[in-house]
Amino acid sequence: MAEAKKWVMKDPKRENVFWPTAELKKQAWVSDEAIYKKAAADPVAFWSQQAEELHWFKKWDKAYDPAPYAYKWFIGGKTNLSYNSLDRHIQAGHGDRVAIIWEPEPVEEKALHITYKELHERVCRFANGLKSLGVKKGDRVGIYLPMIPEAVVAMQACARIGAPHSVVFSAFSPESLRDRLDDAGAKVLITADGYYRRGKPIDLKKAAEQGAEGTKVEKIVVVKRLDGSASMKAGRDVWYHDLVAKASADCAAEPLDAEHLSFLLYTSGTTGKPKGIMHTTGGYAVQSYLTAKWNFDLHPGDIFWCTADVGWVTGHTYINYGPLMNGVTTFMYEGSPDMPDYGRMWAIVQKHKITQLYTAPTLIRMLIKQGDEWPAKYDLSTLRVLGTVGEPINVDAWMWYFEKIGGERCPIIDTWWQTETGANMVNNLPGVGPFIPTVAGRGFPGIIGDILDSGGQPTKVGEGGYLAIYAPFPPSLTRGIYGDMDRFKNQYFSDYGPERYFTSDGARKDDMGNFRITGRVDDVMNVAGHRLATAEVESALAQNDKVSEVAVVSKPHDLKGEVPVAFVLLRKGIEPSEEIRKDLLATVNRVIGPTGRPEEIIFAHDVPKTRSGKIMRRILKSLVRDEPVGDLTTLLNPETVDELKKAVGYKG
Ligand code: PRX
Numbered sequence: 001m002a003e004a005k006k007w008v009m010k011d012p013k014r015e016n017v018f019w020p021t022a023e024l025k026k027q028a029w030v031s032d033e034a035i036y037k038k039a040a041a042d043p044v045a046f047w048s049q050q051a052e053e054l055h056w057f058k059k060w061d062k063a064y065d066p067a068p069y070a071y072k073w074f075i076g077g078k079t080n081l082s083y084n085s086l087d088r089h090i091q092a093g094h095g096d097r098v099a100i101i102w103e104p105e106p107v108e109e110k111a112l113h114i115t116y117k118e119l120h121e122r123v124c125r126f127a128n129g130l131k132s133l134g135v136k137k138g139d140r141v142g143i144y145l146p147m148i149p150e151a152v153v154a155m156q157a158c159a160r161i162g163a164p165h166s167v168v169f170s171a172f173s174p175e176s177l178r179d180r181l182d183d184a185g186a187k188v189l190i191t192a193d194g195y196y197r198r199g200k201p202i203d204l205k206k207a208a209e210q211g212a213e214g215t216k217v218e219k220i221v222v223v224k225r226l227d228g229s230a231s232m233k234a235g236r237d238v239w240y241h242d243l244v245a246k247a248s249a250d251c252a253a254e255p256l257d258a259e260h261l262s263f264l265l266y267t268s269g270t271t272g273k274p275k276g277i278m279h280t281t282g283g284y285a286v287q288s289y290l291t292a293k294w295n296f297d298l299h300p301g302d303i304f305w306c307t308a309d310v311g312w313v314t315g316h317t318y319i320n321y322g323p324l325m326n327g328v329t330t331f332m333y334e335g336s337p338d339m340p341d342y343g344r345m346w347a348i349v350q351k352h353k354i355t356q357l358y359t360a361p362t363l364i365r366m367l368i369k370q371g372d373e374w375p376a377k378y379d380l381s382t383l384r385v386l387g388t389v390g391e392p393i394n395v396d397a398w399m400w401y402f403e404k405i406g407g408e409r410c411p412i413i414d415t416w417w418q419t420e421t422g423a424n425m426v427n428n429l430p431g432v433g434p435f436i437p438t439v440a441g442r443g444f445p446g447i448i449g450d451i452l453d454s455g456g457q458p459t460k461v462g463e464g465g466y467l468a469i470y471a472p473f474p475p476s477l478t479r480g481i482y483g484d485m486d487r488f489k490n491q492y493f494s495d496y497g498p499e500r501y502f503t504s505d506g507a508r509k510d511d512m513g514n515f516r517i518t519g520r521v522d523d524v525m526n527v528a529g530h531r532l533a534t535a536e537v538e539s540a541l542a543q544n545d546k547v548s549e550v551a552v553v554s555k556p557h558d559l560k561g562e563v564p565v566a567f568v569l570l571r572k573g574i575e576p577s578e579e580i581r582k583d584l585l586a587t588v589n590r591v592i593g594p595t596g597r598p599e600e601i602i603f604a605h606d607v608p609k610t611r612s613g614k615i616m617r618r619i620l621k622s623l624v625r626d627e628p629v630g631d632l633t634t635l636l637n638p639e640t641v642d643e644l645k646k647a648v649g650y651k652g
Contacts (some may be wrong), residue, residue: 057078065171188212264279277420297356304328504520598622602648
C-alpha cells in the first residue's frame with residue numbers, strides 16, 4: 001500500500017469526536033472557524049462574493065430579493081451552467097484535463113476517459129441536435145437514461161441552450177415516467193436502448209416508449225448502449241449517434257437569467273402525486289459549485305466519485321454540475337456494486353485512484369455485511385475525503401467507513417440536504433470539523449438554520465425538534481413546485497411562516513451547535529437511499545382491482561434504512577393467497593417500479609379508523625415498530641388493533 005497521510009485525529013476528551021489535523025487544515029480550502037461568523041453576519045454578501053468565482057455574462061444588479069414565497073438571487077445577472085462547467089476551464093487552458101471517467105459494468109469492457117475539450121464538443125453537438133429537433137429555450141426535455149456519460153452530456157446540452165431538463169430515474173416504471181413527462185409538458189425525451197445491470201442487458205427503450213405514450217413528447221432520442229437492435233418508430237425516434245454526427249460542434253452557451261429554470265426534478269411529497277421541484281440557474285450554480293469545492297476539498301487533479309444515480313438530485317449536483325464547475329474529474333460507474341463481486345467498488349477506487357468518495361449509508365451497510373476482506377484486498381490510500389448523504393448514518397456504519405475505507409485518516413462529511421435544497425445545506429467542513437458519527441454538523445457557511453419546537457421556538461441542547469432554514473434563503477433553495485405554488489407555500493412555509501423553511505426533518509443539536517438529523521417527520525420514507533411517499537405506494541396498490549382499502553406505513557430496516565409495510569383489505573369474496581401477494585407486488589412494480597415494493601404485505605379484515613372514517617396510520621406504524629400504540633378510545637373499531645397485533649407479531 002502507498003503511504004497515505006493522516007488527515008484526522010481523535011479528540012482526546014470526547015468519545016468518537018474527530019478533528020482535522022494541521023496537515024489537512026493546511027491543504028483545505030477552508031480551515032478557519034471564523035468563516036461561519038463572517039458569513040452569518042451577512043449571508044447575502046457572502047454568497048455574492050463566492051458567486052464572483054463563476055462566469056457571469058452580465059453581473060447581477062441586485063444580489064437578493066427577499067419577497068415572501070418568491071425570493072430570488074442575482075437578479076439581472078446572466079450566466080450558464082454549461083459554460084461554467086466546460087468553457088470556463090477550456091479558456092483557462094485546462095481543456096485536456098479529464099472531465100469524466102466512466103467505468104462500464106462488464107469488467108471486460110474498457111473504461112472511458114473524456115477530457116473537458118471532448119465533453120465540450122459532445123455537449124455542443126448534442127445541444128445543436130436538440131435545437132434541430134425544435135427544442136428552444138424554456139422547453140422542457142425529459143431524460144430517462146442510465147449511468148452512462150450521455151446522461152451528463154444530455155443535462156449539459158439542455159443547460160447550454162436553456163431548456164430545463166427533467167431527469168427521471170431509469171428504474172422508475174413507464175407510468176412514473178409518463179406522470180412526470182405529462183406534468184412537465186416535455187416535448188422531447190432522451191433515453192437509451194438499454195444498459196447493463198447485474199450482468200444482464202436491460203431494455204430501456206420499450207419502457208421509454210410506453211412512458212411517452214399519450215404525452216406531448218414528439219421525439220425520442222435513443223443512445224445506443226446495447227446492440228442497437230431496438231425498434232425505432234420513423235418520424236418519432238432518432239438515434240443519438242445519428243443526431244450528433246449531423247450536428248455542428250459549435251454552440252455558444254446561452255446567457256440565461258440567473259432565475260431561469262434550469263431543471264425540474266420530481267420528488268415524493270406526502271400525497272401520491274410527486275412534485276416537480278424547480279431549480280434556477282444562477283443560485284443553483286453558485287451553491288453547487290461552492291459546496292462541492294469546500295465539502296470535498298476539491299483540487300485540480302482530483303477524481304471525485306459520487307455513487308448516486310443521475311436520476312436523483314445528488315447525481316445532478318455532485319456527479320454533474322458541482323464537480324464539473326470545479327474542473328475536477330467526475331467518476332461514473334454504470335453498474336451494481338456486487339458485479340462481479342463485492343470488491344468492485346474498492347477495485348474501482350484502486351484502479352482509478354479515486355480521491356473523494358460520496359455515498360449513502362444504505363450502501364455502506366450492505367457492504368459491511370459482505371465482510372472486511374473485500375476492502376482489505378485493495379489499495380484505498382488515494383482517498384482523502386469521504387462523504388455520506390441521503391439518510392441518517394448509524395454509528396457502526398460511520399465507524400466502518402472511517403476505519404476500513406478511510407483508513408482512519410479521511411474526514412467523513414455527513415451532508416444533509418434535499419431535492420428541494422438543490423445542494424448541500426448542513427455538514428462540517430473537512431478543514432474545520434468536528435466529524436462525529438450520526439451528526440451531520442451545522443449550516444454550511446451562509447446558511448442559517450435551527451432546531452425548533454412545534455411552536456417555532458428554538459429547542460434546547462439535546463431536545464428533539466424540527467430543522468428549519470432561515471431567510472435569507474440559500475441561493476440553491478427551490479423556487480417552487482412546478483404548476484402548484486399553493487402546495488409549495490403550504491408544504492414548506494405554513495409551519496413557521498415565510499421567513500423559515502420547514503424541512504420535514506426531525507433533529508436535535510449538541511453542545512457544540514451541531515445538528516443530528518433523526519429523519520423525516522412526515523410520511524416520506526428513505527428506502528435504500530430512495531425517497532418515497534407512503535401515499536405513493538398506497539395509490540399504486542389501490543390500482544389493483546382486488547384491493548378495497550390499503551394503508552402503508554414505514555418500518556426501520558437494518559440495511560435499507562426504512563421499508564414500506566402495506567396493510568391490504570381485499571374486496572369482498574377474495575381470499576388472501578401467495579398469488580394475490582405476487583399480483584400486488586407486480587402492480588407496484590408497474591406503477592412505481594421496483595423501488596416502491598413493500599417489504600411486507602399484511603392482509604387484514606380492517607384497519608384502525610377514527611369515527612370520521614380516517615385510517616389511523618400512526619397506530620399501524622406503532623404496530624409494525626413494536627412501539628406502544630397509545631390511546632385507542634377514540635377509535636371507531638378498537639377491536640381491529642388486537643387482530644392486527646397477531647398479524648404483525650406485535651410484542652408490545
Ligand atoms: O430525511 C432527509 C434525508 O433525505 C431527505 C431528502 O431526500 P431527497 O430529496 O431524496 O434527497 C436526498 C439526497 C440529498 C431529507 O429530508 N437526508 C438527506 N441527507 C441526510 C438525510 N438524513 C440524515 N442525514 C443526512 N445526511
